[in-house]
Amino acid sequence: MSEHPAITLTLPIRGMTCASCVSHVESALKEVPGVASVMVNLGTERATVQFANGSVPVEQLVTAVRDVGYDVPVETTTLAVSGMTCASCVAHVEGALKELPGVAEAVVNLGLGSAKVTYIPGVVTLGQMKRAVREVGYEASETSSGTEAIDRERQAREEEIRRQGRNLIIAGTIGLLVMLGTFYDMLGPFKAIVPEFLSYKWVLGLLTTPIVLGPGRQFFTNSWRGLRHGVTDMNLLYATGIGAAYGIAVINTLFPDAGFGGEGATFFESAALLTGFIVLGRWLEALTRGRTSEAIRKLMKLQPKIARVIRNGREEEIPADEVEIGDVMLVKPGEGIPVDGTVIEGYSAVDESMLTGESLPVEKRAGDSVIGGTLNKTGAFKFEATKVGKDTALAQIIRLVEDAQASKAPIQKLADWVAGHFILGVHLLAVLVFVFWFFLGYNLFFDPNSSFILSPYKLGAIGVFGFSLLLSVTVLVISCPCAVGLATPSAMMAGTGKAAEHGVLFKGAEAIENASKLQTIVFDKTGTLTKGEPSVTDVVISEQSSVISETDHWSLTTDHLLRLAAIAEKNSEHPLGEAIVRGAETRGLALVNAESFDSIPGHGVVAQVEGRAVLLGNRKLMRERSIDFSRLMPQAEQLEGDGKTVMFVAVEEEPAGLIAVADTLKEHSVEALRRLHQLGLETAMITGDNRRTAEAIARQVGIDRVLAEVLPQDKAEEVKKLQALGKKVAMVGDGVNDAPALAQADVGMAIGSGTDVAKETGDVILIKDDLRDVVVALETAKATMRKVKQNLFWAFIYNMLGIPLAAGLLYPFAALIISPELAALLMAVSSVTVTLNTLLLKRFRPSIRREDRPTRGAGRPQLQAAPVASGN
Amino acid sequence: MEHERVEREVARKAALIYLPMSIGAALLFLIAASVLGDYPTVARVGGAIWVGVLSLIVSMPMVTSRVKKQWRGKF
Numbered sequence: 001m002s003e004h005p006a007i008t009l010t011l012p013i014r015g016m017t018c019a020s021c022v023s024h025v026e027s028a029l030k031e032v033p034g035v036a037s038v039m040v041n042l043g044t045e046r047a048t049v050q051f052a053n054g055s056v057p058v059e060q061l062v063t064a065v066r067d068v069g070y071d072v073p074v075e076t077t078t079l080a081v082s083g084m085t086c087a088s089c090v091a092h093v094e095g096a097l098k099e100l101p102g103v104a105e106a107v108v109n110l111g112l113g114s115a116k117v118t119y120i121p122g123v124v125t126l127g128q129m130k131r132a133v134r135e136v137g138y139e140a141s142e143t144s145s146g147t148e149a150i151d152r153e154r155q156a157r158e159e160e161i162r163r164q165g166r167n168l169i170i171a172g173t174i175g176l177l178v179m180l181g182t183f184y185d186m187l188g189p190f191k192a193i194v195p196e197f198l199s200y201k202w203v204l205g206l207l208t209t210p211i212v213l214g215p216g217r218q219f220f221t222n223s224w225r226g227l228r229h230g231v232t233d234m235n236l237l238y239a240t241g242i243g244a245a246y247g248i249a250v251i252n253t254l255f256p257d258a259g260f261g262g263e264g265a266t267f268f269e270s271a272a273l274l275t276g277f278i279v280l281g282r283w284l285e286a287l288t289r290g291r292t293s294e295a296i297r298k299l300m301k302l303q304p305k306i307a308r309v310i311r312n313g314r315e316e317e318i319p320a321d322e323v324e325i326g327d328v329m330l331v332k333p334g335e336g337i338p339v340d341g342t343v344i345e346g347y348s349a350v351d352e353s354m355l356t357g358e359s360l361p362v363e364k365r366a367g368d369s370v371i372g373g374t375l376n377k378t379g380a381f382k383f384e385a386t387k388v389g390k391d392t393a394l395a396q397i398i399r400l401v402e403d404a405q406a407s408k409a410p411i412q413k414l415a416d417w418v419a420g421h422f423i424l425g426v427h428l429l430a431v432l433v434f435v436f437w438f439f440l441g442y443n444l445f446f447d448p449n450s451s452f453i454l455s456p457y458k459l460g461a462i463g464v465f466g467f468s469l470l471l472s473v474t475v476l477v478i479s480c481p482c483a484v485g486l487a488t489p490s491a492m493m494a495g496t497g498k499a500a501e502h503g504v505l506f507k508g509a510e511a512i513e514n515a516s517k518l519q520t521i522v523f524d525k526t527g528t529l530t531k532g533e534p535s536v537t538d539v540v541i542s543e544q545s546s547v548i549s550e551t552d553h554w555s556l557t558t559d560h561l562l563r564l565a566a567i568a569e570k571n572s573e574h575p576l577g578e579a580i581v582r583g584a585e586t587r588g589l590a591l592v593n594a595e596s597f598d599s600i601p602g603h604g605v606v607a608q609v610e611g612r613a614v615l616l617g618n619r620k621l622m623r624e625r626s627i628d629f630s631r632l633m634p635q636a637e638q639l640e641g642d643g644k645t646v647m648f649v650a651v652e653e654e655p656a657g658l659i660a661v662a663d664t665l666k667e668h669s670v671e672a673l674r675r676l677h678q679l680g681l682e683t684a685m686i687t688g689d690n691r692r693t694a695e696a697i698a699r700q701v702g703i704d705r706v707l708a709e710v711l712p713q714d715k716a717e718e719v720k721k722l723q724a725l726g727k728k729v730a731m732v733g734d735g736v737n738d739a740p741a742l743a744q745a746d747v748g749m750a751i752g753s754g755t756d757v758a759k760e761t762g763d764v765i766l767i768k769d770d771l772r773d774v775v776v777a778l779e780t781a782k783a784t785m786r787k788v789k790q791n792l793f794w795a796f797i798y799n800m801l802g803i804p805l806a807a808g809l810l811y812p813f814a815a816l817i818i819s820p821e822l823a824a825l826l827m828a829v830s831s832v833t834v835t836l837n838t839l840l841l842k843r844f845r846p847s848i849r850r851e852d853r854p855t856r857g858a859g860r861p862q863l864q865a866a867p868v869a870s871g872n
Numbered sequence: 873m874e875h876e877r878v879e880r881e882v883a884r885k886a887a888l889i890y891l892p893m894s895i896g897a898a899l900l901f902l903i904a905a906s907v908l909g910d911y912p913t914v915a916r917v918g919g920a921i922w923v924g925v926l927s928l929i930v931s932m933p934m935v936t937s938r939v940k941k942q943w944r945g946k947f
Contacts (some may be wrong), residue, residue, distance in 0.1 A: 099940065235930060244922075424930055431926045435901070438919055439908060465915035469922060 002707045009101065011061060013040065014071040034722070035061075035299055035745045058101050058123065072120055074104055079115045079129060081108065082156060083138040083222065085235070085282070088423050090485060096132040110485050110495065112405055113156075137225035137235070157286065164283035167215035171276035175269075197605060200274070201253040204268040216275040237280050237423065241477040241820050244469055245269035251786025254467075258280050262302045273821035274477065280827025284835075299398050299500065302354055302373035307338035310382065320372075327385045331376045339372040339385045340392045346381025350374050355397060356503040356767045396515025400505050400765070404496040405489075409509035411788060412488035426803075433807045434472035434705040441808060442467050450815035453805075454822060471817060474806040478798055478823035481831040485789030490834065496843040501861050502778045502846060503767040512762035513783035514747045516731035517728045521676055521709070521774065522719060523597050524741070525687035525731035528751055529771070530663040534575055536562065536583030537644055538660035540635050558608065561657045565588040565649050568614045570609035576645060577605070579661045580616075604647070616814060622648045622655075643689075665701055673702045675847065679778060682727070686710050686718055686741070715741035723788040728733040732774055733762075758871040776846040783844045791834045798830035890931040898924030926947040 013025055013849075022040045029038040029049055040047045062072045081093055090108045093115055097106035102123025108115045117129060126142060133140035143297075174737065183200035184191065197203055220243070238272035248269045250677050280452050310328045320338040323329070328344065337350065348362035350815055364370055370383050373394035389395065414512060442464040451458050492509045499506055506512050526532045534740045539558040566584030569577035570591055584591060595608040602618015615625060619636070627650045629636070636646045636658055645661040648655070676683055684705035687694050694708035699726045703845065709720050715731075717740050722729045731745035732753065739761040742748025748762035752769030766773040806818050902920040905911050911919075 095937075164908075240929075242924070424933065427926050427930045431897075432932070434919070434922060434926070438911075438915075439904070463915060464911060465918045468919070472922065472926075482916055 008050045009058070009061075009151070011049065011065070011123060012121060013045050013047050013065060014073050018099065024068045025065060025070055029061060029067045030169065031061045032064050033296055034670060038361050045512060054742050060121070074118050076116060077129075077142070078124060079117065079126075079132055079133065079140045081113055081115050081138050081140050081141060082157075084108070084110055085485070087770060088485070089138065091417075093133055093138055096136045097129055100128055103129070109365065109405065109407055109408075109493075110489050112402075112489070113567060116168040116403075116407075124273070126379060130292045131402070135225070137222045148666075152392045153352055160286040161283065164279060164286050167218075167279045168276070168283045171211045171215040171272070171279050172423050174207050174211050174273040175276040178204055178211075178269050178272040181207070201268070202718060205250060206267040207255050207271045208246065211272045211275050211430050212242055215244050215279050217273075219278070227836045235451055237426065237476045237480050238274075241473045241718070241824075242271050242274050242278075245274060247818055248466060263268050270820045275826045277821055277824035281824070281831050284828065285775075297552030298354075298497075299373075299394065299401065302336070303394060304336035304338045304373075308332075308335075308455045321389065323385050323388050325385050325388055328382055329385065330380065330382050331370075332380045333376060333378055335376050337370050337372055337374050337376060338384075339373075340387035341370055341383040341385045343368045343381050343383045343866075344369060348381050349377045351377050354501075355393065358768055358770075379436060397500065397505060397767075400507060401500045402495055407508035407510065409488060409492060409513040409788070411513055411785075411792075412509065415484055415488050415792060420482065422479065422484070428477060429479075429803070430472045430475045434468045435477050437468035437471050437808060438464055441811075442543055445812045445815075447815045450811065450817070452819035452822065453816045459817075460503055470820070471808045474709075474820050474823045475803060477662045477820050478802040478806040478818065478826060480827045483827075483834045484792070484794035486831060486834050487795045489499075489837040490787050491784055491787040491791055491841065494838050495787070496779060498784075498841060498844055499780040502776050502780070504772070504773055505765040505767065506777075506781075507763050508767070512781045512784050514728065514776055515730065515764065516785035518681060518730045518747060518778065520682040520684055520722055520727045520729045522686055522701070522722065522729060522731045522741075522745065523771075524715070524731070525685050525697060526663060527688065527734045528666075528732055529669045529685060529703075530665055530697065532663065534577055534579040534645070534661045534687070535664050536659060537662045537664060538658070540632065540658040540660075542629075542632055542655045542657050552684075552773055556651075558657070559587060559589060561649055562587065562659065563591065564589050564609050564612070564614050564651065564656075565616050565647070566658055568597065568605050568611045568616050572599065572605055573642065576647060576661050580659060583659075583661075599761070612651050615653075616647055616659075619646075619648055622650060625650070625653070627655055631655070633675045641692070642697070643693035645866075649814050663697075666769070666771060668770050668772045669701050672775055675772070675775045676778075677702065679775070680798065684722070684730075688712065712738075713740070716744040717807070719744045721808075730774075732771075749777065752828050772848045775848060779846045780844070783841065787838060787841050792839055793836060794833045795830060800824055802826055882936065882940050886932070886936040888929065889939070890935040893922050893931045893935070894928040895925035 005157050013226040021833055025040045025047055026038045029035055029040075029047060035049055036048045038047060047065070065072050084090060084093060090110050093108045094106045097103050097108075103117060104120065105118040106115055112633070115133070116130075119129070128420050130140040130142075150542075177198060180187070180194050181200075181204050184194060184196065184199035198207075216238075217234045223239040241610045245267045249271060253268075279732060294804075304318050304320050307323045307327075308330045309316050309318055310330055311324060315330060315419055315586075323339050326384075329338060329341070331348075333348070343366050345366060347363075347365045350364050351361050352358050352371060352372060354373060355371055369386070370379060371394070372387075372392040382389060387393070390399075395645070427709050440715040445463075446467060448457075448460055449458055459849055462470070492512060494510055496506050496509070499512075506515070523529050539557060539562050541558055562580070562584050566589065569580045570593065572578070572581075579589070594614075595611075596762055597605065597607045599605050600621060601622040604615065607614050607616075615621065617626070619629065627648075629648055632648075633656060636648070639658065639660040642662075646662040647659045647661065649657050649659060673683055682704050682705055683702070685694065685698050685703040686707040687697075689697075689708060691706070691708040695809040696704050697703075698706045710718055716740060719731055723744075723746070728746045730747040730749055731741045732749045733742055733751065734749055738748075742750060747764060749764040749766060750762035751766045751771065764777050766777065782813060802818070802823065805824055809819055811817050898920040901923040902916055905916040905919055
């Protein structure tokens with residue numbers, strides 16, 4: 001290898017602060033085999049490395065730098081790649097990018113027509129990446145963001161539809177004439193309206209030539225560009241197929257005695273219709289492919305273009321992307337909210353369903369936050385912008401969905417690998433088929449009266465070479481793995497988009513695949529299954545309270561007891577006391593101030609309320625004050641057995657009752673768990689609470705497995721133990737405290753994160769604080785993976801059935817072979833089947849949303865439009 | 873620029889391997905067709921060309937990719 005040219009590479013280095021850092025980095029780099037010289041510059045934070053042997057082990061250099069405590073920064077960019085049509089194209093583009101020194105990772109998405117590249121800035125440039133993509137036969141450009149991107153993408157798609165539509169018209173119209181000419185003898189009475197000269201071989205040749213050189217030219221130019229760089233794709237399959245059919249037809253027309261079958265074997269119609277059907281497939285693909293990425297377009301369209309800003313007391317309409325933080329805006333009924341902000345004046349209901357999946361409009365008043373892209377329904381309000389541009393919730397959601405759609409599921413990696421190697425295998429098979437029919441098959445089985453499937457056309461005098469070539473070409477044409485390439489990404493795009501519509505954000509395709517295989521769902525208790533704050537659950541009145549009633553002319557009810565306790569606790573800062581005050585307020589009880597209040601640390605409070613001495617606290621306090629609660633002890637113990645904390649209340653030194661406080665379940669916890677069980681999943685709860693309390697909650701909600709007394713730092717370990725049992729585990733938590741457990745789980749679900757999705761950990765983000773969205777996530781994941789599997793079935797079944805037929809398996813028995821044009825039609829149908837099957841996912845609705853629909857609007861808060869000063 | 877130079881060099885080296893392989897496959901077919909049967913010249917030559925073209929298509933990416941891997945470390 002010594003003859004290889006020397007290569008110089010410049011790496012950016014982060015973390016160097018002094019000359020000794022320079023020395024460390026230089027030493028580390030010099031130890032990498034093959035490095036001839038190293039020069040590290042502290043000022044520019046760069047290392048210039050020269051290799052004597054032409055080899056560039058960039059990964060070793062990066063590892064060497066990182067091993068000594070410094071960093072080589074990487075950046076990520078997304079390129080728009082056009083011209084890709086199948087999984088092998090994906091492999092080629094990824095391969096071309098990964099071969100560039102400095103490219104760490106390249107993930108290509110066929111459906112989106114994008115390549116997400118992680119690279120070392122300075123080592124490789126965007127220009128080099130684009131050139132590398134172009135060199136293997138595709139077009140690459142930098143992507144833009146926001147509405148510009150959507151416009152550009154739509155324009156590119158429309159242009160492709162127009163281009164293939166034009167090709168289809170040319171190939172279809174002329175191809176029809178070629179068909180009429182080819183089958184002239186079989187037209188019967190219709191011969192009168194078809195000119196005879198159309199059947200002349202040279203006329204058929206003249207008609208076919210513009211099809212091959214016009215609409216068919218794209219396959220030759222694309223495959224040639226790839227071949228020059230040693231890559232093969234489906235264009236090559238088509239080019240060899242069309243080229244061979246056309247070449248043989250021309251030779252047999254011009255030189256009928258050349259031995260290729262003569263005039264009886266001029267397959268002009270094969271070349272013409274083959275081109276026509278392939279172009280038809282391309283056109284249908286272009287037409288339907290864009291629809292699978294509709295979710296992103298829908299999200300982008302939510303962004304209002306105009307904002308009504310109040311500046312210097314006047315309303316001004318400005319472009320929404322020019323709104324700055326702190327701007328005050330006015331939103332009228334029916335208008336979209338331009339950016340994120342906080343309501344400062346007015347009252348309205350806002351439809352947030354497009355971002356959160358929440359079916360009912362949400363009330364907004366001063367102090368509430370509003371989300372850009374949502375729709376104001378009833379009133380007008382003013383709000384102050386708090387987040388603009390790429391920081392808004394909508395922008396974050398779009399970015400997350402885009403990232404998810406650009407990622408690859410493990411099943412897709414496998415499909416891409418298969419498809420990438422498939423074409424080489426097919427060419428090898430084409431050689432074997434040719435050799436078999438040339439040396440053996442033709443002599444053994446050929447029958448001049450045999451014909452193509454679905455065609456009256458006889459093979460006639462075709463020679464051994466023509467016949468073998470025909471079968472070989474048909475194998476090439478029928479084997480195109482274009483549908484395989486579309487099967488997974490198109491379903492993933494539709495699935496992630498559908499989930500986003502319902503307020504569930506998958507961070508990657510892998511999360512969808514993993515979510516579809518889950519067996520156990522572990523819930524964090526506090527703040528996930530429960531509200532995370534104690535509240536009053538039970539109020540029990542003592543029978544002895546009647547004594548108090550008679551003497552005081554005062555009837556004690558549960559509300560009275562709660563009110564007395566709340567007044568006593570009004571000045572308390574203890575969480576249990578606060579829960580009692582909240583409980584009383586929730587029931588609309590008027591709370592006056594206590595005449596006196598004294599806290600008894602660790603025990604309770606004593607207060608004078610409306611002339612009565614109220615004692616509130618634990619049983620120890622009551623014992624110390626010699627107040628006999630023995631009659632209420634059975635109820636107290638039962639409540640404690642349910643995991644509740646019991647407060648004893650005495651009035652005028654007499655036992656008055658009990659107030660039980662507990663962390664209560666969230667509204668939809670029970671239903672969510674019930675549905676998870678219906679899906680056949682095991683559920684577990686993880687909590688730091690004692691086992692009795694934990695089991696009480698578990699009983700209420702219907703949890704199968706309780707993991708109690710687990711310290712926060714040990715939650716991940718518990719998840720690991722479940723995984724060690726061979727279970728696929730999801731962890732559902734609040735995304736902040738449970739981060740290690742979310743990361744450890746096969747799928748981490750961060751719930752109730754609101755719309756500040758960027759900072760969340762976890763593979764799945766549930767925007768709303770609604771546990772039923774776990775079910776939505778799982779049902780969507782399962783539906784998506786079902787679609788992926790169906791698509792892969794449809795993609796492979798055509799090849800599995802088609803290839804043996806194309807290779808002539810039926811011929812010895814039925815004297816029938818598939819014509820190249822029928823092969824092309826089957827392949828076009830294969831791609832279209834897959835795309836249409838994916839589009840069916842658009843109709844999917846999670847079970848909960850299906851049930852929500854009829855109740856939409858019912859119980860909607862009746863809001864009055866509140867007048868807001870316009871600023872004028 | 874070094875990247876392009878390496879690309880050219882890899883392409884040249886790879887061609888020195890896959891072209892003889894493809895031509896060899898074509899010649900093998902020609903010899904087999906001449907020895908094993910009484911095939912017309914056009915069929916023998918046409919078949920050899922077709923086998924040669926397909927062999928080229930199969931061997932070209934395989935050889936090029938292998939030569940590239942040998943040539944430089946991958947990231």
